[in-house]
Amino acid sequence: DAGVTQSPTHLIKTRGQQVTLRCSPKSGHDTVSWYQQALGQGPQFIFQYYEEEERQRGNFPDRFSGHQFPNYSSELNVNALWLGDSALYLCASSFVRGKEQYFGPGTRLTVT
Amino acid sequence: EDKVVQSPLSLVVHEGDTVTLNCSYEVTNFRSLLWYKQEKKAPTFLFMLTSSGIEKKSGRLSSILDKKELFSILNITATQTGDSAVYLCAATKSNTGNQFYFGTGTSLTVIP
Numbered sequence: 226d227a228g229v230t231q232s233p234t235h236l237i238k239t240r241g242q243q244v245t246l247r248c249s250p251k252s253g254h255d256t257v258s259w260y261q262q263a264l265g266q267g268p269q270f271i272f273q274y275y276e277e278e279e280r281q282r283g284n285f286p287d288r289f290s291g292h293q294f295p296n297y298s299s300e301l302n303v304n305a306l307w308l309g310d311s312a313l314y315l316c317a318s319s320f321v322r323g324k325e326q327y328f329g330p331g332t333r334l335t336v337t
Numbered sequence: 338e339d340k341v342v343q344s345p346l347s348l349v350v351h352e353g354d355t356v357t358l359n360c361s362y363e364v365t366n367f368r369s370l371l372w373y374k375q376e377k378k379a380p381t382f383l384f385m386l387t388s389s390g391i392e393k394k395s396g397r398l399s400s401i402l403d404k405k406e407l408f409s410i411l412n413i414t415a416t417q418t419g420d421s422a423v424y425l426c427a428a429t430k431s432n433t434g435n436q437f438y439f440g441t442g443t444s445l446t447v448i449p
Contacts, residue, residue, distance in 0.1 A: 229379075256435060258437075266442075267425055267427075267439030268425070270438070313378065319435050326382075328380045331378040331379060333378075
């Protein structure tokens with residue numbers, strides 16, 4: 226049983242560029258959440274997707290957007306990258322009413 | 338504003354020592370508190386606590402929640418080098434689905 230997978234593992238972009246990160250949830254899970262973890266900080270909630278719609282959103286600007294596909298996989302898009310967007314981006318999956326989230330290995334984004 | 342605070346920020350101990358990690362929270366509509374261990378990238382689930390005073394144990398790790406004083410502790414006895422990691426606590430709310438509010442984590446280093 227595959228756990229949560231994310232791609233790519235690492236990514237280097239320059240300021241102003243756009244990036245797309247991908248996540249496949251754990252088998253049987255229907256809800257995907259995205260988190261940003263800056264160095265030395267705890268993960269910060271970006272948004273959550275269920276039934277292909279954004280259900281919850283944290284305190285992140287509109288430059289951060291997402292999508293969920295019918296197979297429950299999800300993408301995180303970030304436009305007009307800033308240096309401050311450099312972080313580990315974690316995807317977590319769960320059942321919509323589940324109490325536990327299972328995290329993927331993350332994508333390390335570096336903006337230069 | 339909802340917040341989760343962990344202490345200490347970092348800790349260095351010798352193998353065999355017992356450690357106590359603290360997590361306090363101020364979260365409206367609190368539902369549960371979770372502990373995760375993060376070694377390299379993906380946080381891995383340790384415990385979920387919803388009721389006060391009921392200790393959860395898993396091997397050398399144990400945790401308890403105090404909903405009156407709004408805190409939780411994670412104890413690790415007879416520490417081993419493999420316990421070296423960042424320990425994260427997160428609170429969930431009853432009205433925001435599976436959105437997690439993380440603390441900044443406690444970095445534990447166990448020296449042989």
